[in-house]
Amino acid sequence: MKKLFIITGEYSGDKHAADVVKEIKKLNADIEIEAVGGQNLASTGVKLYCDHSKMSAMGFNLSIILSHINLGKKIASYLKNEYKPDMVLMIDYGGFNLNLSKVLSKYGFKIYYYIPPQIWASRKWRLNTVKKTINKVLTIFPFEKEMYDKVGVDAEFVGHPLLEELPDKINKEEFFNQYDFDKSKKLVSIFPGSRKFEINNLLTIFLDSAKILKAKNPDIQLALAQAPSIKDELINPILEKYKDLNIKILKNKNYELLASSDALILASGTVALEAALYHTPMIISYRGPMFLFIIYMLVRCIKRVCLPNIIMDKDIVPELLQFNAKPKIIAESVNKILNNQQYRNSMIEMLKNVKQVLSTSGAANKTAEIITNNI
Numbered sequence: 001m002k003k004l005f006i007i008t009g010e011y012s013g014d015k016h017a018a019d020v021v022k023e024i025k026k027l028n029a030d031i032e033i034e035a036v037g038g039q040n041l042a043s044t045g046v047k048l049y050c051d052h053s054k055m056s057a058m059g060f061n062l063s064i065i066l067s068h069i070n071l072g073k074k075i076a077s078y079l080k081n082e083y084k085p086d087m088v089l090m091i092d093y094g095g096f097n098l099n100l101s102k103v104l105s106k107y108g109f110k111i112y113y114y115i116p117p118q119i120w121a122s123r124k125w126r127l128n129t130v131k132k133t134i135n136k137v138l139t140i141f142p143f144e145k146e147m148y149d150k151v152g153v154d155a156e157f158v159g160h161p162l163l164e165e166l167p168d169k170i171n172k173e174e175f176f177n178q179y180d181f182d183k184s185k186k187l188v189s190i191f192p193g194s195r196k197f198e199i200n201n202l203l204t205i206f207l208d209s210a211k212i213l214k215a216k217n218p219d220i221q222l223a224l225a226q227a228p229s230i231k232d233e234l235i236n237p238i239l240e241k242y243k244d245l246n247i248k249i250l251k252n253k254n255y256e257l258l259a260s261s262d263a264l265i266l267a268s269g270t271v272a273l274e275a276a277l278y279h280t281p282m283i284i285s286y287r288g289p290m291f292l293f294i295i296y297m298l299v300r301c302i303k304r305v306c307l308p309n310i311i312m313d314k315d316i317v318p319e320l321l322q323f324n325a326k327p328k329i330i331a332e333s334v335n336k337i338l339n340n341q342q343y344r345n346s347m348i349e350m351l352k353n354v355k356q357v358l359s360t361s362g363a364a365n366k367t368a369e370i371i372t373n374n375i
Contacts, residue, residue, distance in 0.1 A: 002028075002375045005085040006035035007075070007100065009052050009093025014038035016115060016161050016364070017091050021046055023368030031375065034083060036075065049078060068096055076103045087375045090134075091115055098129050105133035112374075114138040114158070114367050120147050120302060120310075127151055136374070138367050141311060142357060158367050159360030162270070166277055169259045176260070179248060186220045186262040186338055188213065190247075191254070193267035194227035199234055201287050206265050207242045208327035213334055214245055220338070222247045223261070225254050263337040265330060268305050272317065276308040276354045281337045281347045283318040287325035308354050316350045 006021070008014045018040035024031055025044070034047045042048055050071070079085060087110045090097040094117025101111055113134045119126050120143065130137065130153055137155040139145045148155035176183050190210060192203040210222050224247050226235065239247065250257060258264065258275045264282035266272055275282050284306045304310045306317045318333045320326075337344050360366060 002031050002087075003083065003085040004031055004033045004087050004089060004371065004375060005049075005079060005083060006033065006037065006041070006046070006089045006091065007093075007097055008035065008037045008041070008091045009096050011038060011040075013092040013115070014040045014052065015165075017041050017089075018044050018046075019161065019164070019364035020089075020091075020114065020367050020371070023365045024372055027368055027372045031372065034085075049075065049083075072096065072100045072103070075100065076107070079104065079109065080107050086110065087112060087371065089114060089371065092117075094118075094126070098126060098133070101133035102129065110135050110374075112136045112138060112371065115140055115161075116144065120144060127153070136370070138370060140358075140363060143311070143313075156370065157360070158370070159363040160273075160358045161363040162273060162277065163355065163358055163360075164362055164364065166274060167255050169278060170256050172260045175256050179250065179253075181221055181223075181248070186217070187223060187260065188220050188263045188265065188334060188338070189223040189225060189257040189261040191225045191257075191264065191266045191271050193269070194229050196230070196234060197288075198267050199230060199238075202267055202285070202325075203235065203238050205285070205287065205325055205327055206330070207238070207245070207247075209265060209330035209334070210245055210247070211242065212327055212331035216331070216335055217338060220262075223257055224249050225257050226251045227254075228252060263334050265334060268319075268321075270307070273307040273311075273354070276317075276351045279348050279351045281344055281351075283320060283330060283333045283337070285320040285325045285330055287322050308351060311354055311357055312350065314350070316347060 006017050008017050014037045017035065017037055021033060021041065021044045034049055035041050036049050036052050038052055088104055090101065090111060090113045092115040098117065104111055111134050116137050116139060117126065131151060135154065137148055137153055138158045139155055140160045142157050145155045145157040173183060181187060190206045192199055192206050214220060222245055226249050258280055259278040261280055264275055264280055266275065266282050266284045268284045268286045272282065272284050302310065305321065306319050308316050320329055320333065
């Protein structure tokens, strides 16, 4: 019986891995699978070598770095001396997985990488590690394959898993009724991010933007998407200062807000791609500490940061970063979306093309086929 070992590092990777495993089992039930993962993988019947819950901690804490190094050594030893898989499948979590790949490749393991690190965005020198250690890269963006092809890395575009995972667009009228929104008024939704760091740097800016926007458009209504990772005690003191805006706070309703809003104010990230797949006009804005911004400017490989813009290689969505992440500039950009119909329609039409570029027969299914054919 062939053996597969999967390595993930956080919830999203665990979810994608579970989808791939389900497809593998449909194609070949005789492949034995173990993994570093979480509840999603465990629910498929995969035996977990360890739970990855502690791996998702972020930062430069020395104890975190040392724990990652120690875990990497244990995994490498287990694979070399005990489990001896026919293939190792790495999913996302680039820092940990690429470092581990250096060791595993020396042991002669066949390594495939699904959802590779965003080398195209920054730290392109990591291409050297991929070329030396990874046997095949399964990309989720077509431009990634082109990048790998140029340097002689075996890569295949399998499609983006989000296309399968994104819920269908909900009934806007029902959603408005459920949360007491006025169907005759436009809705602007704010997504300030899912990390404490982002709330501290962006929420006040976004709310000040909403205040300016509301003054220009008294009839708009406002909503704020509160991520599950953000506690009430973090945002409530800030929101208390903006009670006059009558912002509705919605938890775990991201998809509903993305699909039903007339305009979106977003922190950069996957949420912009989700919004694009719903064809909802948006702006993205981001600001961080100056020293981090300087580092980013030094290591970045592309000028764009918004995924719809990167995918289509054109400026569709306004990117208001660092010095342009100012309430007045953000408010003006959103006001244009709300009140310039030609501009609004043009953005919607261009966003519709994003799905066409990413569309395939299904990323999990395609990945499973490649694995079962090559293990």
